[in-house]
Amino acid sequence: MKKLSMHEALNLALREELKRDNKVVLLGEEIGKYNGVHYVTRGLYAEFGKDRVIDTPISEESFVGVGVGMALLGFRPVVEMMRMDFSLRAMDQIYNHMAKLRYMSGGHLSVPMVLRGPEGPGPNPGLTAQHGQQLTTLFAHCPGLRVVTPSTQYDAKGMLKAAIRSDDPVVFLEPGPLNNKQGDVGEDDYVVPLDQAEVKREGSDITLIGYGASVALCLQAARELEHDGVSAEVVDMRSIRPLDMRPALESIKKTNHALVVEYAWQSYGPGAEIVARLMAEGFWDLEAPVERVSGQEVPLPYAANLEELSKPQMDEIVGKAKQSLAQ
Amino acid sequence: MSVQSQPSLSGRPSLSAKTLQKYLRQMLTIREFEQLGEREFRNGLIRGYYHSYAGQEAVGVGFINAMDLKRDYIVDHYRDHGHCLLVGIDPSRIFAELFGRASGVSGGKGGSMHMYSAEHHFLGGDGIVGGGLSIAAGVGMALRRQPEDGICVCFFGDGALDTGTFHESMNMASLWNVPTLFICVNNLYSMGTRVNEHSSLSQLVDRAQGYGVKTEQVDGQDVFAVAEAAERIFKYMRQNKRPYFVEALTYRYQGHGIHDKASNYRGVEEEAKWHGRDPIKLLTEYLIAEKVMSGKQIEALRSEVLHELEAKVAEAAAAPLPNPADLTKDVLL
Numbered sequence: 166m167k168k169l170s171m172h173e174a175l176n177l178a179l180r181e182e183l184k185r186d187n188k189v190v191l192l193g194e195e196i197g198k199y200n201g202v203h204y205v206t207r208g209l210y211a212e213f214g215k216d217r218v219i220d221t222p223i224s225e226e227s228f229v230g231v232g233v234g235m236a237l238l239g240f241r242p243v244v245e246m247m248r249m250d251f252s253l254r255a256m257d258q259i260y261n262h263m264a265k266l267r268y269m270s271g272g273h274l275s276v277p278m279v280l281r282g283p284e285g286p287g288p289n290p291g292l293t294a295q296h297g298q299q300l301t302t303l304f305a306h307c308p309g310l311r312v313v314t315p316s317t318q319y320d321a322k323g324m325l326k327a328a329i330r331s332d333d334p335v336v337f338l339e340p341g342p343l344n345n346k347q348g349d350v351g352e353d354d355y356v357v358p359l360d361q362a363e364v365k366r367e368g369s370d371i372t373l374i375g376y377g378a379s380v381a382l383c384l385q386a387a388r389e390l391e392h393d394g395v396s397a398e399v400v401d402m403r404s405i406r407p408l409d410m411r412p413a414l415e416s417i418k419k420t421n422h423a424l425v426v427e428y429a430w431q432s433y434g435p436g437a438e439i440v441a442r443l444m445a446e447g448f449w450d451l452e453a454p455v456e457r458v459s460g461q462e463v464p465l466p467y468a469a470n471l472e473e474l475s476k477p478q479m480d481e482i483v484g485k486a487k488q489s490l491a492q
Numbered sequence: 493m494s495v496q497s498q499p500s501l502s503g504r505p506s507l508s509a510k511t512l513q514k515y516l517r518q519m520l521t522i523r524e525f526e527q528l529g530e531r532e533f534r535n536g537l538i539r540g541y542y543h544s545y546a547g548q549e550a551v552g553v554g555f556i557n558a559m560d561l562k563r564d565y566i567v568d569h570y571r572d573h574g575h576c577l578l579v580g581i582d583p584s585r586i587f588a589e590l591f592g593r594a595s596g597v598s599g600g601k602g603g604s605m606h607m608y609s610a611e612h613h614f615l616g617g618d619g620i621v622g623g624g625l626s627i628a629a630g631v632g633m634a635l636r637r638q639p640e641d642g643i644c645v646c647f648f649g650d651g652a653l654d655t656g657t658f659h660e661s662m663n664m665a666s667l668w669n670v671p672t673l674f675i676c677v678n679n680l681y682s683m684g685t686r687v688n689e690h691s692s693l694s695q696l697v698d699r700a701q702g703y704g705v706k707t708e709q710v711d712g713q714d715v716f717a718v719a720e721a722a723e724r725i726f727k728y729m730r731q732n733k734r735p736y737f738v739e740a741l742t743y744r745y746q747g748h749g750i751h752d753k754a755s756n757y758r759g760v761e762e763e764a765k766w767h768g769r770d771p772i773k774l775l776t777e778y779l780i781a782e783k784v785m786s787g788k789q790i791e792a793l794r795s796e797v798l799h800e801l802e803a804k805v806a807e808a809a810a811a812p813l814p815n816p817a818d819l820t821k822d823v824l825l
Contacts, residue, residue: 216637222663226656230626230661231664234629237631238635242630258627262623269602269616269617270598270602271596271601273610274608310824407824
């Protein structure tokens, strides 16, 4: 194990996979000579050259399409969105082609590619409305896409390696707020399964459920609740599509209370889906309605105080956890 | 280029009688296939959309015969039945796809616009105008990294020139020396809108300028002209590893899709004028004039083709529906 930031962990995954399989190619804006706006591709252009680490024009729709075309012929493109917000430009390729070609072709074709990039308000503040959105919901809605998001540096490396080796297209969402945060990363060639949620902290009184950057909020809330004698379990969903509900359902058998925390806008989002499935499959284990804390449903504002208020609030998380337990 | 001012074919004495007969058989097969398809659409066997290739046969025949499908690939648009026939997919599997049967080329999951066959290097069939352009650039990127000097051919209509991705794809294909041939099949109408009402320039080939890519126009009614251009262009592309843009001037006899009554917006006079330069008529006139085939032989060939296709329709119509369990197969849920 060594201490690495999230972007260093992702960089290591890319480096190892580029070395392992010469069908892996990277495509994106400023990923090569410039070394990547969020440092994820740092040093890879120098090491692997311009045919493996391909700098693209600002043509999101079409370089995602180039990735699809290369994947159809057996390459494993990893396409970076400088910010996930820019994927909106590429939605035709993502939704209508990348996600659907295997099905529409009756299984003739497959698209083994990864679409990756940072989402949400971070790492730096002040990203504002078109650069700091959390668009998980849009990808999570679409059959044919595998949608994953790591919350630890260790998972980031192992999940990205697994994503590159997946024969299905993967949308790999990197939590912007965690990009520069450090944590333990394995130095061996390990992969983390893409379809398994994981308990990140054990507890017995309430289950806090998060994904991506909100897992850190859940862990912090668990520590605060501990001061008040509440033992919170934290489940990291990791895979948004497909959802692995098993650890959360197991957890509520023990805790009988649950709270879902997410940066995304609440309406119709992954949190809504998680709550619906808890109700459908775990209703009789619950002693109180599942609580939810989400990002404010506003475009990400600029002013520091407003930006802060737009994120899920710690006092609200702790407060709703206690409120649930009081019922 | 004014296509309609040229009354007859450009002439191609170098083609063997066997090749000429193959071209005719292929063009007749496509024409009869589309007529049977339209019949079965009206009979209710085919649902949804149906984009007929009738009238445009010389474009596909000229280009696809010049390809080497052991190493080359096609990324097509929704008007794809004719191209499926030309790459050698069994007509019964194309009809079966149109009828939504398990034996269809896409297992019944694609339909008219979404035919795929990895084995035939046929990568669709795409329902989004301009949707295949960047994929074709990507296929070209992949081919450029392989030793076989393969080429990707991308067919699309005049309407696709109006999408942003056309310009993005041309730019990247040129920037990265991608061997993708972009063939704009200009049948004069972007759905129901005439080219002069959707394009800022009347010569579409001019809209492909600006990317350092070689371009040319070809008379898409003249199978010899298309075949000549195709052979020359593929040779250039294999040698130079460069993209290329062609505008093929042609006409579709049906509307954009089968529901679309084209004479409402383009007038019967224009249609009659183009029927006067029908690609099959021009070829048969040439074959008769050059005594390659007699009129009687040509009619016999047409009947033979039709008879064969009728058997394929029957075969497809008798094929089973997809297994309900296949509803959730081939997609990550």
